């Protein structure tokens with residue numbers, strides 16, 4: 001029972017023996033063929049957003065596959081597909097016996113969907129992260145319904161702002177002056193007028209994509225105790241996504257001045273305020289981009305480089321100086337992340353494995369760079 005021929009060997013034993021053959025001997029563990037070079041980091045998050053089960057055609061945690069090949073599940077697009085594609089591409093390359101100059105690391109991190117504060121935000125500050133010596137990273141993108149693939153080179157910065165207005169309370173049958181609601185209304189108007197302006201700017205310029213303008217939504221209104229009591233305090237919460245080319249200081253001053261213009265006792269506080277947007281260059285001055293885009297060209301994949309409208313863990317990776325792209329290889333796929341009936345066609349999933357199987361050798365073979373030394 002203990003020793004069988006190689007054809008009968010238990011796959012776990014084969015894997016174990018393959019692992020033993022990699023000479024990870026300290027002080028120079030052989031992780032890649034040239035450990036002096038910086039590594040490639042393949043990051044994905046393991047958490048998913050909640051579901052409204054009653055709106056799903058299939059149990060969102062069953063991974064039901066329909067007769068056409070669509071796999072329905074929360075995380076099918078965001079981003080359990082990518083985690084498995086990384087693993088399958090690496091597995092294929094290993095089975096084929098490939099070795100590359102640069103080491104490939106995979107990280108599977110928690111809490112991205114709630115901001116990554118207990119996940120990637122902490123991890124990038126840890127010695128364990130620095131020990132990976134990441135020179136370039138891939139993380140998630142978004143599906144593209146057309147033939148093209150979207151790739152993200154930067155992100156908008158989430159600013160979650162709560163505006164609190166205080167004013168005179170009293171009997172709600174009276175025309176009170178200086179009420180919290182009136183002043184809050186003014187701020188809401190200013191911010192929603194700004195929203196409209198940005199929306200028009202996006203609509204009127206076909207060259208602009210969603211991630212290039214600043215968005216804002218009013219997402220919460222709080223306050224009040226009874227129909228006939230004018231409340232002394234009311235608040236409005238906004239989810240801003242600030243475009244990377246915005247002057248952050250001037251923008252914050254603008255927010256403050258909208259509050260001041262509304263009257264006395266109107267203040268704002270931040271629940272999220274990302275201040276470090278970074279742009280990963282998408283021209284041949286960036287050897288990582290050159291390698292990435294060359295593979296896509298060779299595979300006849302059309303790329304649409306964009307700014308990520310939402311926030312991913314890539315912002316933390318870029319902020320510690322590691323160039324990173326957001327890429328989930330899903331073309332001809334409706335954008336269903338966070339939506340009901342999130343699904344991915346198995347053929348698109350498998351094509352994604354092929355794409356990573358081509359991308360990884362190219363990225364892990366980028367010649368030594370000045371930043372490697």
Ligand SMILES: CSCC[C@H](NC=O)C(=O)O
Pocket residue numbers: 112113114115116158272310311312
């Ligand atoms: C601002 S922290 C929240 C991060 C979240 N990421 C994915 O959806 C997002 O809302 O963009």
Ligand SMILES: [Zn+2]
Pocket residue numbers: 045078079112140312
């Ligand atoms: Zn995600």
Ligand SMILES: [Zn+2]
Pocket residue numbers: 049078113337338
């Ligand atoms: Zn998400």
